[in-house]
Every structure is written in structure tokens, then in C-alpha cells.
Amino acid sequence: MIETLQKYAMIIGVVMTIGGGFYAWGVFNNRLDAVSAAVGSDTVEQLQRQVAVIDKKLEVLEAKFDELKAKTDNPLGK
Numbered sequence: 001m002i003e004t005l006q007k008y009a010m011i012i013g014v015v016m017t018i019g020g021g022f023y024a025w026g027v028f029n030n031r032l033d034a035v036s037a038a039v040g041s042d043t044v045e046q047l048q049r050q051v052a053v054i055d056k057k058l059e060v061l062e063a064k065f066d067e068l069k070a071k072t073d074n075p076l077g078k
Contacts, residue, residue, distance in 0.1 A: 036044075
């Protein structure tokens with residue numbers, strides 16, 4: 001009988017430990033979301049715009065590179 005009570009107590013302890021971990025994870029995520037909303041929303045938008053501009057510049061440079069490659073590969077274009 002004592003062994004079964006110990007088993008149940010151990011199972012309850014494990015379940016409570018796992019639940020406490022999930023609770024701590026939720027609190028951490030809430031704090032992180034609050035800080036992100038208060039401080040980082042403008043910064044994130046600026047970084048996204050900068051990334052979009054850099055992507056467009058990369059597309060232009062790749063197109064120019066392809067044109068240059070086509071010119072140098074063409075034996076009649078020299």
C-alpha cells in the first residue's frame with residue numbers, strides 16, 4: 001500500500017514539475033512580447049524595409065552580372 005502511494009506521489013510530482021515548466025515558459029513569452037511591443041516594433045519595421053531595399057539592389061546586381069556574362073560569352077559581341 002505504501003509503495004502505491006509513493007508511486008502516485010511521484011507521478012503527481014512529475015506532472016506538477018512539467019506544469020510548472022510550462023507556466024514559467026508562458027510567463028517568459030509574455031514578458032518578451034511586452035518588451036518587444038514596447039521597444040522593438042519600430043526597429044523591426046525599419047530593419048524589414050532595409051532588407052527589402054537590399055534585396056532589390058541584389059536583384060539589380062544579379063541582372064547586371066547576367067548581362068555582363070552574356071556579353072563575355074558571346075564570341076561575336078567582342
